[in-house]
Amino acid sequence: MTDSPVAELRRRQPELRLLTEPAELEHYGRDWTRRWTPNPLAIAFPASVEALQDLVRWCCQRRVAMVPSGGRTGLSGGAVAANGELVVSLERMNRVLDFDAVDRTLVVQPGITLHAVHEAAREHGLIYPVDFAARGSCSIGGNIATNAGGIRVIRYGNTRDWIAGLKVVTGQGELLELNRGLIKNSSGYDFRQLMIGSEGTLGIVAEATLKLADPPLPSQVMLLALPDMGALMQVFSLFRARLSLQAFEFFTDHALRHVLAHGAQRAIDGDHPYYVVTEFDAVDEVARDAALAAFEQALEQGWVSDGVIAQSDAQAAALWRLREGITESLAARRPYKNDVSVRISAVPAFLHEMQALLAREYPQIEVVWFGHIGDGNLHINVLRPESLGEDAFIAQCEHVTRLLAATLQRHGGSISAEHGIGLVKRAYLESTRSAAEILLMRGVKQVFDPHGILNPGKLLGDA
Numbered sequence: 001m002t003d004s005p006v007a008e009l010r011r012r013q014p015e016l017r018l019l020t021e022p023a024e025l026e027h028y029g030r031d032w033t034r035r036w037t038p039n040p041l042a043i044a045f046p047a048s049v050e051a052l053q054d055l056v057r058w059c060c061q062r063r064v065a066m067v068p069s070g071g072r073t074g075l076s077g078g079a080v081a082a083n084g085e086l087v088v089s090l091e092r093m094n095r096v097l098d099f100d101a102v103d104r105t106l107v108v109q110p111g112i113t114l115h116a117v118h119e120a121a122r123e124h125g126l127i128y129p130v131d132f133a134a135r136g137s138c139s140i141g142g143n144i145a146t147n148a149g150g151i152r153v154i155r156y157g158n159t160r161d162w163i164a165g166l167k168v169v170t171g172q173g174e175l176l177e178l179n180r181g182l183i184k185n186s187s188g189y190d191f192r193q194l195m196i197g198s199e200g201t202l203g204i205v206a207e208a209t210l211k212l213a214d215p216p217l218p219s220q221v222m223l224l225a226l227p228d229m230g231a232l233m234q235v236f237s238l239f240r241a242r243l244s245l246q247a248f249e250f251f252t253d254h255a256l257r258h259v260l261a262h263g264a265q266r267a268i269d270g271d272h273p274y275y276v277v278t279e280f281d282a283v284d285e286v287a288r289d290a291a292l293a294a295f296e297q298a299l300e301q302g303w304v305s306d307g308v309i310a311q312s313d314a315q316a317a318a319l320w321r322l323r324e325g326i327t328e329s330l331a332a333r334r335p336y337k338n339d340v341s342v343r344i345s346a347v348p349a350f351l352h353e354m355q356a357l358l359a360r361e362y363p364q365i366e367v368v369w370f371g372h373i374g375d376g377n378l379h380i381n382v383l384r385p386e387s388l389g390e391d392a393f394i395a396q397c398e399h400v401t402r403l404l405a406a407t408l409q410r411h412g413g414s415i416s417a418e419h420g421i422g423l424v425k426r427a428y429l430e431s432t433r434s435a436a437e438i439l440l441m442r443g444v445k446q447v448f449d450p451h452g453i454l455n456p457g458k459l460l461g462d463a
């Protein structure tokens with residue numbers, strides 16, 4: 001009689017932590033999407049690059065599908081294991097390996113949380129500037145796999161801009177050392193950049209060299225209430241011209257209602273349809289006066305109806321919570337999520353069409369918008385009414401997403417700005433990427449993972 005795959009793996013790697021209990025399979029087999037029923041084969045926790053490499057080699061020989069797994073805070077189903085895959089959790093590979101003061105880089109294992117990376121950089125008087133609400137749970141490997149963005153993109157760019165080197169294990173178990181921390185390297189195809197955003201379909205991140213930056217100047221946080229949607233980009237243009245922005249985020253009154261019900265503190269009285277949280281350099285009195293002047297000008301123009309400036313770190317955190325707490329405040333409702341982007345210049349026209357589309361297609365359904373408006377990135381969370389069954393709700397949302405994808409296509413936008421394609425968006429990839437591009441993507445997949453064992457079904461769908 002032949003061994004089961006799990007028994008065989010146990011014999012091959014006796015040191016490997018392997019979980020197979022139903023509760024563990026359930027826990028590690030899903031991400032924040034909660035749409036698919038987890039059904040992994042087992043959960044493996046390699047503790048070293050060598051163990052990871054050996055694991056991939058075994059999976060390749062045995063044709064066992066793998067799902068690389070970090071903090072599983074993803075919103076597109078990229079870390080879901082619903083088809084008997086082996087989940088490869090990088091949880092035990094969570095250490096800082098090196099800091100180089102001259103290069104200003106931090107070498108980390110993939111399972112380290114974003115928060116722990118921030119702390120490690122801070123210990124050396126520097127920052128790792130990519131930041132977003134899931135920082136305490138998400139892992140750097142997952143951030144790299146999705147090219148995570150967040151709330152500081154307007155100033156610092158996406159994860160892609162902060163990766164100086166990567167070690168990855170390909171679908172045949174080869175270990176590649178990509179770019180080795182070099183700033184300048186004009187020696188052909190940059191596989192590092194190909195791996196970033198590949199959602200675990202081309203390789204598994206085994207180690208990352210992160211660039212660090214100087215801490216930003218002292219800042220101020222302002223909350224603004226806006227009378228209408230048209231004012232959003234007017235205020236943005238004004239503030240961007242007058243101030244040095246670190247963040248510019250927006251949310252609607254619907255979002256505010258949920259976040260307040262979830263424990264956040266109201267900061268502006270009255271009913272206002274739109275809000276902006278912005279953070280900007282405010283190093284001295286001159287800079288603070290410039291911020292006030294910008295606010296007053298916006299007030300005179302009728303683009304803002306009210307506003308507050310945080311007077312302490314605690315108040316700044318409270319203002320940020322109004323924006324950052326939205327996802328969590330909606331989580332119990334398991335919203336259907338869109339995460340879309342257009343060029344900043346296309347935002348006003350796109351917003352206009354999108355608002356009309358959502359009002360027309362979701363007449364009885366609550367839709368919550370928020371996001372990184374200063375980057376042209378909008379999050380749309382659609383809440384299922386109790387009267388509508390789950391399947392009918394998803395079907396309706398998929399229908400609207402198809403219309404939304406067509407609108408995005410007209411405006412040259414993307415169906416996934418920062419959450420990835422995963423399982424959730426794969427039917428819409430064609431609206432953002434051309435047929436020629438998708439064909440090449442399949443070719444690339446074939447090169448790095450010829451047996452299709454790395455996160456099958458995600459991003460490109462089934463080949």
Ligand code: 2HG
Binds near residue numbers: 133338
């Ligand atoms: C954010 O910007 C995250 O807060 C989550 O990207 C967005 O929940 C969402 O739709």
Ligand code: ZN
Binds near residue numbers: 150371372379418
């Ligand atoms: Zn976001």
